[in-house]
Amino acid sequence: MDPIPENANEHCPGPSSATAGRAEGCAGCPNQEICTTQASGPDPDLPLISERLHTIRHKILILSGKGGVGKSTFTSQLSFALAANPQTTVGVVDVDICGPSIPKVMxxxxxEIHRSSNGWSPVFVQDNLSVMSIGFMLPSDEAAVIWRGPKKSGMIKQFLMDVDWTNSEPMDFLLFDTPPGTSDEHLAVVQLLRQSGITGAVLVTTPQEVAIQDVRKELDFCRKAQVPVIGVVENMAGFVCPGCRGESRIFYPTTGGAKKLCEDLDIPLLGSIPLDPRIGRSCDQGSSFLDTYADSPAAQAYASIITKIKELINYSPE
Structure with missing residues (x-):
């Protein structure tokens, strides 16, 4: 395999460009074949996807450059919090095809998934909160999904085109829990939502520089893929003792953490969530941490972040 040119990322035209996969900077890129295929012409299924999703008001991607920063945890708790208002309808798409964790944490x-005359029916966690994941289709919790990019992209397309998310009624939020990185699944989601529109992306990181570095790559992906950035969430920002409320640094922000990153790049810092062991317990139990521990510092941080997201996307319940 030829090495990736040092200037490949610098001169990447972006997956939405007509020269995607064909530009000089594309040589040696692992995603070159995917971009070339997508740039050859519009996907004939895009109008069908747009029609299926046209009643969904806000489509938000939850991204993280690095694994293990709590992205799926944040997605689940964000969805629970949004759906706490019975007038707000929320859907969650688990785009992490090889590591689906949304069914567990929710x-x-x-x-099981059921099929109706209108397509697949998502799994309902509660009346106004639904979920779709490949995890519902696996024979066991231990079954591995060993798929190449095109097959993963095809499954994501089915989640958007074949799932009856709204039952012809308006939906307020559709959240996309993505895997780490900037690869097949991310390209597929951006391309498939091109006509129906993406409200924006929320990026999740932890304070240490090794995670911040990958967030910079994710921000570069958003810029090149023309995905608006709503803001950054700093997760596991210190440990708060549930008993004494004392706080300790677990992941030290050697370069200033998410705050310095957002200041340098002029993007919103949505907030910092302290590490609370009860968050992990809530995810293992598939329950809402914000409902169970509403008075905790972490729950209050979540509530503040959710308020900022609503303000930045100009959300008002109808």
Missing amino acids: GCENE
């Missing part, structure tokens, strides 16, 4: 891992 307490619906033993459910």
Whole structure:
């Protein structure tokens, strides 16, 4: 395999460009074949996807450059919090095809997908909160998904084109829990939502520089893919003792953490969430941490972040 040119990322035209996969900077890029295929012409299924999703008001991508920063945890708790208002309808798409964790953290891992005359029906966690994941289709919790890019992209397309998310009624939020990185799944989501529109992306990181570095790459992906950035969430920002409320640094922000990153790049810092062991317990139980521990510092941080997201996207319940 030829090495990736040092200037490949600098001169990447972006997956939405007509020269995607063909530009000089594309030589040696692992995603060159995907971009070339997508740039050869519009996907004939895009109008069908746009029609299926046209009643969904806000489509938000939850991204992280590095694994293990709590992205799926944040997605699940954000969805629970948004759906706490019975007038707000929320859907969650688990785009992490090889590592689906949304069914577990949202307490619906033993459910099955049903087909109706309008397509697949998502799994409902509660009346106004639904989920779709490949985890519902696997024969066991230990079954591995060993797929190449095109097959993963095809499954994501089915989640958007074949799932009856709204039952012809308006939906307020559709959240996309993505895997780490900037690869097949991310390209597929951006391309498939091109006509129906993306409200923006929320990036999740932890304070240490090794995670911040990958967030910079994710921000570069958003710029080149023309995905608006809503803001950055700093997760695991210190440990708060549930008993004494004392705080300790676990991941030290050697270069200033998410705050310095957002100041340098002039993007919103949505907030910092302290590490609380009860968050992990809530995810293992598939329950809402914000409902169970509403008075905790972490729950208050979540609530503040959710308020900022609503303000930045100009969300008002209808």
